[in-house]
Amino acid sequence: MTVHDVIESLGADVAVEGDTTRLVTSGYTCDLLSEVIAKAAPGSAWVTIQTHVNVIAVAAMVGISVVIVCEGRTCESDAVEHAAKEHLTILYSKGSAYTVSGKLYVLGLR
Amino acid sequence: MLEVPGDLHLHSCLSPCADITMLPGEVTERLVARGIRVASLTDHNAACNVPAFQRVFQRDGILLVPGMEATTAEEVHLLCYFETTGALWKFGRRLLASYPRIVNDPERFGYQLVCNDRDEFVGQFPFLLSVASLLSLEELRGLVEQLGGVVVPSHLDRRFGLLYQLGMVTSDMEFPTYEIAHKANVEKIAAQLPGHPQFVSNSDAHNLDSISPPRYVLEIEELSVHEVLMALRHENGRGARLL
Numbered sequence: 607m608t609v610h611d612v613i614e615s616l617g618a619d620v621a622v623e624g625d626t627t628r629l630v631t632s633g634y635t636c637d638l639l640s641e642v643i644a645k646a647a648p649g650s651a652w653v654t655i656q657t658h659v660n661v662i663a664v665a666a667m668v669g670i671s672v673v674i675v676c677e678g679r680t681c682e683s684d685a686v687e688h689a690a691k692e693h694l695t696i697l698y699s700k701g702s703a704y705t706v707s708g709k710l711y712v713l714g715l716r
Numbered sequence: 717m718l719e720v721p722g723d724l725h726l727h728s729c730l731s732p733c734a735d736i737t738m739l740p741g742e743v744t745e746r747l748v749a750r751g752i753r754v755a756s757l758t759d760h761n762a763a764c765n766v767p768a769f770q771r772v773f774q775r776d777g778i779l780l781v782p783g784m785e786a787t788t789a790e791e792v793h794l795l796c797y798f799e800t801t802g803a804l805w806k807f808g809r810r811l812l813a814s815y816p817r818i819v820n821d822p823e824r825f826g827y828q829l830v831c832n833d834r835d836e837f838v839g840q841f842p843f844l845l846s847v848a849s850l851l852s853l854e855e856l857r858g859l860v861e862q863l864g865g866v867v868v869p870s871h872l873d874r875r876f877g878l879l880y881q882l883g884m885v886t887s888d889m890e891f892p893t894y895e896i897a898h899k900a901n902v903e904k905i906a907a908q909l910p911g912h913p914q915f916v917s918n919s920d921a922h923n924l925d926s927i928s929p930p931r932y933v934l935e936i937e938e939l940s941v942h943e944v945l946m947a948l949r950h951e952n953g954r955g956a957r958l959l
């Protein structure tokens with residue numbers, strides 16, 4: 607599936623529309639940035655409540671396809687700017703990391 | 717008892733998130749103008765710029781407390797202070813051995829520049845410094861204290877602060893001194909902590925404009941690192957008082 611499919615299925619708000627044709631091949635849910643660097647697979651949808659600008663740097667480094675920020679949180683303005691530069695899609699969801707991860711799992715992301 | 721204005725949390729151009737203008741001469745000029753007498757360079761997880769800052773501080777009459785801001789496995793930021801630079805180097809080596817070696821991409825995370833005491837860049841630190849150590853909060857604290865140092869948890873009222881990351885401070889992990897980002901938060905924060913801690917509030921400056929006038933004084937007998945550490949341990953009548 608692509609980032610576009612994830613947007614359609616989750617019904618989350620699009621904070622930054624990056625390259626939505628990118629493939630999403632797995633998912634990862636975590637708020638510790640160092641853990642994401644170590645464990646998340648390239649092509650993942652990353653589910654987090656972190657909103658710091660480092661989220662974008664970590665996502666770019668790992669090769670994350672889409673970041674889903676949960677609990678109605680919003681990214682800081684510098685994070686939004688960086689995401690746009692990296693063509694990284696950021697979604698905002700009012701749901702918890704648990705429910706968003708569950709939805710992605712049901713969609714077939716493993 | 718002396719009342720000495722302090723700023724024990726400053727970043728230099730070594731920290732990837734700090735401005736590259738955070739050089740010893742520039743920083744010292746502003747500290748002097750603000751009336752700061754005791755200061756600590758506390759870069760993230762490394763101390764390569766401490767010697768350059770120490771020389772310039774010394775020249776302009778500011779006491780340097782050897783320090784670093786370490787990141788625990790829980791991504792809690794801890795200010796770690798030592799009696800001597802020798803103890804700081806020992807700590808730095810142990811810490812370096814405990815974090816993942818990720819080559820820094822300066823375009824994404826920021827430059828990690830090593831400088832000399834003439835405000836010149838002399839090198840780059842190769843591994844990403846905004847990573848978490850594999851040492852837990854308790855392990856890291858144990859290591860600092862074993863080396864005769866003191867730990868002050870950073871900005872309790874902000875992201876990467878102890879309360880923010882771990883939700884609470886239990887009585888088995890209380891600290892004598894905590895840092896708060898905003899003085900206005902002191903009562904709210906104190907109510908969430910065990911015991912009767914004292915607070916400091918440093919600039920945590922990542923750029924030159926953030927170097928602020930003193931927000932607290934250290935109550936010490938004489939201007940020495942030993943006395944400052946006693947004040948941070950809140951012992952022998954030494955302490956810190958928010959202004």
